Amino acid sequence: xxxxxxxxxxxxxxxxxxxxxxxxxxxxxxxxxxxxxxxxxxxxxxxxxxxxxxxxxxxxxxxxxxxxxxxxxxxxxxxxxxxxxxxxxxxxxxxxxxxxxxxxxxxxxxxxxxxxxxxxxxxxxxxxxxxxxxxxxxxxxxxxxxxxxxxxxxxxxxxxxxxxxxxxxxxxxxxxxxxxxxxxxxxxxxxxxxxxxxxxxxxxxxxxxxxxxxxxxxxxxxxxxxxxxxxxxxxxxxxxxxxxxxxxxxxxxxxxxxxxxxxxxxxxxxxxxxxxxxxxxxxxxxxxxxxx
Numbered sequence: 685x686x687x688x689x690x691x692x693x694x695x696x697x698x699x700x701x702x703x704x705x706x707x708x709x710x711x712x713x714x715x716x717x718x719x720x721x722x723x724x725x726x727x728x729x730x731x732x733x734x735x736x737x738x739x740x741x742x743x744x745x746x747x748x749x750x751x752x753x754x755x756x757x758x759x760x761x762x763x764x765x766x767x768x769x770x771x772x773x774x775x776x777x778x779x780x781x782x783x784x785x786x787x788x789x790x791x792x793x794x795x796x797x798x799x800x801x802x803x804x805x806x807x808x809x810x811x812x813x814x815x816x817x818x819x820x821x822x823x824x825x826x827x828x829x830x831x832x833x834x835x836x837x838x839x840x841x842x843x844x845x846x847x848x849x850x851x852x853x854x855x856x857x858x859x860x861x862x863x864x865x866x867x868x869x870x871x872x873x874x875x876x877x878x879x880x881x882x883x884x885x886x887x888x889x890x891x892x893x894x895x896x897x898x899x900x901x902x903x904x905x906x907x908x909x910x911x912x913x914x915x916x917x918x919x920x921x922x923x924x925x926x927x928x929x930x931x932x933x934x935x936x937x938x939x940x941x942x943x944x945x946x947x948x949x950x951x952x953x954x955x956x957x958x959x960x961x962x963x964x965x966x967x968x969x970x971x972x973x974x975x976x
Contacts, residue, residue: 806912
């Protein structure tokens with residue numbers, strides 16, 4: 685057999701393949717299961733919320749989501765969530781830096797304590813924070829007695845609770861990025877005469893910025909839907925310290941299901957828009973980093 689005929693014979697099976705070769709078999713089955721599971725867990729419940737809201741007239745929907753008490757809950761929920769997310773970005777980033785770059789006694793214990801808000805039931809967290817920051821609590825008696833600042837049963841208490849439950853999202857998002865960062869770049873910047881601030885702003889910060897944005901988005905999304913750890917320390921006073929998730933529960937207890945789903949739709953759309961903005965910022969940051 686000549687070399688040309690052998691080559692043509694060996695090429696026949698390759699041309700007969702209709703689909704590209706995949707390392708993992710069962711792609712169609714796994715994709716179908718994934719879509720089914722996603723629809724069952726996420727899409728169908730969210731669709732039910734929208735469908736229940738569509739039973740309302742536009743005027744009833746507008747009145748339900750823009751009443752004075754609901755607007756006050758929006759301001760508290762989104763405002764406190766934003767403040768808590770920003771605080772977590774700052775102090776969570778510092779904590780991640782310390783855990784990655786320094787060695788000290790008790791480091792593993794502190795590293796494990798970061799995950800405590802994940803493991804601790806939210807109701808337990810709320811009761812604990814209330815006991816600590818109340819007027820006769822360990823922290824509250826000094827903060828209120830010395831500084832004159834009341835924490836428990838105020839909007840400030842809501843910020844404290846949301847900061848507590850959102851901290852692990854930032855730390856666990858930034859920590860692996862810092863661990864993978866090349867220290868040689870920092871040493872090169874120092875050898876070229878850059879001081880510590882310049883090295884941080886020009887070398888380190890662009891590297892961890894996408895992870896900081898991700899941590900911010902996760903902490904914010906978690907905070908906007910938080911309920912258990914907030915209701916105890918907030919005081920739940922209408923127009924003052926009542927969060928939107930609690931107001932939704934109140935609507936459900938009053939059998940106003942359409943009103944509850946209307947408020948839930950507003951929260952859902954607002955959170956989605958913010959997460960979309962964060963994702964676009966991340967994509968822009970990564971593109972800018974690749975160009976540089």
